[in-house]
Amino acid sequence: MKLQPLQLYRIRQVIRITILWILIGIILELHNAINYNPSTGNYFFYPHFGDNMLQHLLITAAGPLMGGLLFGSFIVFYLREKLKTSSYGRKLFTHSLIYIGAVFVCVATVGFIGALNDNTTNEFIEKLYDAIINLRVFRLMFDWYFIVIITIFLLDVSEKYGQGILRKTLLGKYHTPRKEERVFMFLDLKSSTTIAERIGEDAYFDMLKHFYSLTNEAIVNSKGEIYQYVGDEVIVSWTEADAVSDANCLNCFYKIREAITSEADEFNKQYGVTPAFKAAIHAGSVATGEIGLVKKDIVYSGDVLNATARMVALCNHYKADLLISDLLFEKLKTNKGYHFHYLDSPDLRGKTKRLGLYSVTTINPSPSHNHK
Numbered sequence: 523m524k525l526q527p528l529q530l531y532r533i534r535q536v537i538r539i540t541i542l543w544i545l546i547g548i549i550l551e552l553h554n555a556i557n558y559n560p561s562t563g564n565y566f567f568y569p570h571f572g573d574n575m576l577q578h579l580l581i582t583a584a585g586p587l588m589g590g591l592l593f594g595s596f597i598v599f600y601l602r603e604k605l606k607t608s609s610y611g612r613k614l615f616t617h618s619l620i621y622i623g624a625v626f627v628c629v630a631t632v633g634f635i636g637a638l639n640d641n642t643t644n645e646f647i648e649k650l651y652d653a654i655i656n657l658r659v660f661r662l663m664f665d666w667y668f669i670v671i672i673t674i675f676l677l678d679v680s681e682k683y684g685q686g687i688l689r690k691t692l693l694g695k696y697h698t699p700r701k702e703e704r705v706f707m708f709l710d711l712k713s714s715t716t717i718a719e720r721i722g723e724d725a726y727f728d729m730l731k732h733f734y735s736l737t738n739e740a741i742v743n744s745k746g747e748i749y750q751y752v753g754d755e756v757i758v759s760w761t762e763a764d765a766v767s768d769a770n771c772l773n774c775f776y777k778i779r780e781a782i783t784s785e786a787d788e789f790n791k792q793y794g795v796t797p798a799f800k801a802a803i804h805a806g807s808v809a810t811g812e813i814g815l816v817k818k819d820i821v822y823s824g825d826v827l828n829a830t831a832r833m834v835a836l837c838n839h840y841k842a843d844l845l846i847s848d849l850l851f852e853k854l855k856t857n858k859g860y861h862f863h864y865l866d867s868p869d870l871r872g873k874t875k876r877l878g879l880y881s882v883t884t885i886n887p888s889p890s891h892n893h894k
Contacts, residue, residue, distance in 0.1 A: 531742060532598045539598075539673060540590025546669055547586035548579055550662065581635050585628035592627065593670075596620070602677065613674065621670050625663055629654055699811035705765035705850065706749070706826060707758040707774065708834040709737070709801040714754040721793055729793045730754060736781040744774035749822065755834075759822065762805060762853075769857045771803050772882060775844050802833035804847040804877075829877060832870040840865050840881065848878030861885050 555578060601620070633653035640649045653659075711717075711733070718726040737756055741748055745764040749757040758774065765771040782789070782797060789796040806826030813821055833845050842865070846854070851862055861883050867876040 535598045535677070536591065536594040539594035540587060542673075543586035543590045543594075543669070544583050547583055550665055551579055551582045554661070577639065581639065582632055584635055585632040588631050589625070589628045589666075593620070597674070597677070613678075614671065618667070618671075621667060625666060628666075629659055629663070633659075697812060699809050702808055702810050702822075703762040703805070704808050704810075704822065704826070705760045705762055705771050705803060705805045706822075706830050707746070707771060707801055707803045708830045709756045709758065709775070709778070709799055710834050710837075711754040712798045712800055717795055717797070721795065725793055729789070729795075729797065732785075732789070732792075733782070733797050736785060737778050740774055740777035740781050744770040744777060746770065746774050765803075765805070766853045769854055769859060771850070772844075772846075772854065772857070772860055775801050775803075775882075776884060800834060800837035800843050802830050802837065802845045803850055804830040804833060805850045805853065829870060833877075833879065836868065836879065840879070842881035844882045846880050846882055848880065851878070851880045859885060 555575070601616070633650055636653045637646055637649035640653070642649065644652075711730075714726075717729075721729070734751065734756065738748070741756075741758055744760075745767070746758045746760050749759040751757075758771075760771055778799075782799075786796040804826050806824060806829070808822040808824035808826055810820065810822050813819060829847070833847065837843065837845055845865075846862075848867075854860070855862060862880045863883070865879045865881055867878045870877055
């Protein structure tokens with residue numbers, strides 16, 4: 523079975539956590555195992571496990587390996603989803619409790635392997651006890667607690683910036699403005715003001731959070747990036763290659779529709795309404811860079827953004843749920859999964875050149891695509 527991009531993204535997160543923890547574990551072990559003899563003035567390496575430095579590092583790397591794969595998978599695939607609406611304090615408390623259990627598994631694993639490789643004449647249970655209950659282990663537990671908390675913090679920061687953006691920011695990719703060819707989708711809720719007035723601001727905000735959470739998986743699985751949330755509007759961005767490949771930018775719209783349709787009963791039960799939406803997709807060149815001093819952000823600047831915003835406002839006029847530009851149509855017209863219908867070339871405010879608009883519908887849509 524082919525893995526979805528969101529699943530691959532989470533697997534990569536677990537792998538990165540595991541590799542990072544192994545590297546940190548090796549550095550900590552080197553620091554703790556190198557000792558100084560004041561009488562001779564020499565440094566020496568004392569392997570707590572095994573007969574030499576290599577054996578010691580390989581044995582102690584088993585703990586971070588187990589912790590990264592098991593604890594990292596539990597955090598990324600399960601716990602973060604359960605705690606996504608919790609405060610940071612509650613997340614910290616929950617992760618601290620789970621850390622105690624996870625570190626016990628790691629320490630027991632390393633201690634067991636170390637006891638097996640202990641060449642002394644003591645009983646195995648005594649070797650295991652000495653390997654687990656000592657000042658060195660307590661010191662490592664203290665160090666790893668902060669490593670785990672920092673890992674959770676970095677995952678939160680990464681999600682705030684968006685998929686892959688934190689890494690690019692740390693590498694300085696956006697310190698100097700650069701030109702990119704990108705595709706943007708402006709996805710806007712229909713009748714948002716009317717719904718907000720009917721169900722109240724608090725319920726409407728909860729509905730927006732529910733709606734946005736459902737869009738996330740569809741966007742990531744379509745290789746898109748969430749650029750911004752602007753009130754009741756989501757702006758999604760792709761590289762041109764990712765957007766056109768397998769018609770990802772169009773698939774994204776219909777995957778979101780499927781996700782909302784599947785939750786229609788839940789929306790009606792909680793809010794008395796199922797949100798409907800419209801979208802416009804356009805391609806073009808943008809300047810990309812980091813701006814801000816007190817609060818930094820990665821922004822895109824270009825005519826394509828203004829044009830897409832004008833396009834989504836015309837959805838009601840043309841009675842279309844999804845509009846694309848003629849530029850994007852030329853790149854997608856050979857796709858056999860969709861039907862494209864030319865509508866008009868309106869004079870968009872702020873543009874000197876007219877832009878052709880096409881409506882998009884699926885060919886033989888599934889029941890989940892028949893959104894009312």
